[in-house]
Amino acid sequence: MGIVMEKRKIIKIVVPLIIGMSFLSACAAKKDASKQKTTLNLMQTSELTTLDNTNQATMSEFSTLTNIDEGLYKLNSKNKVVPAIAKSVVKPTNGGKTYTIQLRQDARWSNGDKVTAQDFVYSWRRSVDPANKPVYTYVFSGIKNADAVVAGKLPSSQLGIEAVGKYKLKITLEHPMQSFNKLVTMPVFLPQDKSFVQKIGTKKYGTNAKYTVSNGAFKITKWTGINDSYSLVKNKYYYAKKQVKLNKINYATVKDDNTAYNLFKTNKLDDATVSGVVAQGLQNNKNLKKVNRAWTYYLQVNQSAGSPLANAKLRKAISLVVNRNELTKKVLGDGSTAASSFVSPETATDPTTGKDFSTETANTTQSNVKKAKKLWQEGLAESGKTSITLNLIAEDTETQKKVAEYIQSAVQSKLNNVSVKVQNLPAKGLSNKKTAGEFDLSLWYWLADYADPINYLGILTTGNSMNTGKYSDSVFDSYIANAQVAKTRTVYWSNLRKAEKRLQATTGIIPLYYVKEDHLVQDGLTGVIYHTAGFADYTRSYWK
The missing domain is CATH 3.10.105.10 (Dipeptide-binding Protein; Domain 3)
Structure with missing residues (x-):
């Protein structure tokens, strides 16, 4: 009896203790989960001056566009072309000169507008129209009438791209282009929300966060057009938003290597690029990643x-x-x-x-x-x-x-x-x-x-x-x-x-x-796609 009674007392004491420990463990788990990082701090080496992909071609612009927008195709972690807004990577017909591309119907801009075939037509035409003072026109050479449009001999409406339905594009080339699929992964070939751009005006489009919309994993905020820092936040309309683990990416303009290194050391930058003398002294640093x-x-x-x-x-x-x-x-x-x-x-x-x-x-x-x-x-x-x-x-x-x-x-x-x-x-x-x-x-x-x-x-x-x-x-x-x-x-x-x-x-x-x-990367950051050509893709990165 006495032994049984003692056991009962022990059980009465142990059960609450186990429950209490479980509760504390659950609280600790919740606390650890709440500490999970969802913000990433990055740098640019020059100020962002525009996000209008049709008339600029700077590294800061292309880097940002890579993380807020998607074109027909994109590059995966193995630098292979995969579908983005296009439903599939298509093979050309007509002797390699015609691409008929079906677009996914669940892609939306950050203002809720649907991404349509006409958005691609509108953007590409702007990118070759001399009136828009485009700078990257040579990459369009080979697309039907592109050279003539750039030279001012034909209107931009004669460029070899047309919408043959709300979600179907037809692209016509002057000759087969073996590199076409890789070519259109460039930010200059991104679409633009035609109704939005026309509403605010082409001169305002892409000049600050208010006048910019995106169709990718993030949208830009806190950018006035002249400040040297800004943020990207999750695009709630993104078709693959469940694959995006980060809530925010902060960008700061850092031109000096020593400054970049110091910001990294104080955890104010999570991925910092360094060069010159600073890079020389960090070749054996455990956080150095060579790309x-x-x-x-x-x-x-x-x-x-x-x-x-x-x-x-x-x-x-x-x-x-x-x-x-x-x-x-x-x-x-x-x-x-x-x-x-x-x-x-x-x-x-x-x-x-x-x-x-x-x-x-x-x-x-x-x-x-x-x-x-x-x-x-x-x-x-x-x-x-x-x-x-x-x-x-x-x-x-x-x-x-x-x-x-x-x-x-x-x-x-x-x-x-x-x-x-x-x-x-x-x-x-x-x-x-x-x-x-x-x-x-x-x-x-x-x-x-x-x-x-x-x-x-x-x-x-x-x-x-x-x-x-x-x-x-x-x-x-x-x-x-x-x-x-x-x-x-x-x-x-x-x-x-x-x-x-x-x-x-x-x-x-x-x-x-x-x-x-040379990148200095904080411990735990994973999922970044560092492309050999093009720019780093942080849209699927996360903290371990």
Whole structure:
């Protein structure tokens, strides 16, 4: 009896204790759950000036648009094209010239409007209309009548895109485009809510949060159009909102690497990009994440008539005196690697060979001073010159100042009868000099818009607005032209390989290094899609 009674007492005491412990555990679980982060703090390196995708093309704009909007297709974590507003990735008909695309019917803008085929038609027409002063028109080339519209010879209504139903698009090309599906993942091909834009006016659209709507996972808030910080909040109308774990993304403009690092250390930034000296000192940091980007720094060489470096031997000589391995390891020291071609590694795999395109077309990165000296003397003689003064222009950033100084030293110390004058300029001043052709060498870069070699190589065709060095080679042009109209991928990739090799053989540009983007990422952040070409997608990221 006594033992039974004691057991009953124990049971009476233990049961409330268990209940109490369970209650405390439940409270603790709820408390832990309430601590689950749903906010992400990010940075931009320049101010956001517009979200009108039809007349600007800045990194801050494209980065933001990637996280608030969706086009026909998007890239997944493996950089493969997958459906977004389109119901599926379609195959073209009419010999590869017609794309008929069904749109999903549950996509809505952040104001509740439905996303329709007409929204794509409206946006694309605005993007090629000269009256809108568009800047990224060359990417539309190949779509029916795009070049003629851009040139002002046809109205934008003649562009090869039409709505053949509320949720069906028909896109017509002038010739097959092997890279079309990748191309339209670019933010410039995003739709616009036609009724909204027309209601507020095209001059106001995208100038602040009030005059902007989006159809993706988030919508923008707290952006006045001139402030250097803003937020993205969940779009309650997004068709896949259950897949979005974050409630808010805060953006701040941070231009200085030291500031970015300090903000990261104090947990005010969750994903910070750093470069230069700061990045050099963080190469062994446990939070450092190296992101491969389709990003090549190179020397643009002014080859216009009368320019000293119009002579191919002189250009080749300069390329041969640059020790790229020394440049990347001793001058940069941030993980960047020596460039052996224009197209950067991991941009694209050649499906006809199974090899990385950059690797299979690579040239040597080794310097050869002896050969360079011989070519230099021959080039001087052919040009009728005994000495040359070269003007090298570059950005006024800490890193680019160092790179420019290295190029200057390499050329002057290893070649005879040459002087290199360096001028470091702010971005706008540099752009103006390049456009005016007031340089001999320009330190510049190409960050691919989409993951295809033609996005690099195509900008160097004769007359292309991006080709400020005036490189002009009929053989190179023919390879690009053949690729653009190729009906099979075998023909397409064969011509691209030949074009890259021809560019190297003629020293159309002088590749220097491939950029490795250094990110400091807080522990626990996962699900970010860091694209090789394009911009990081944070829409499905979350905290573990």
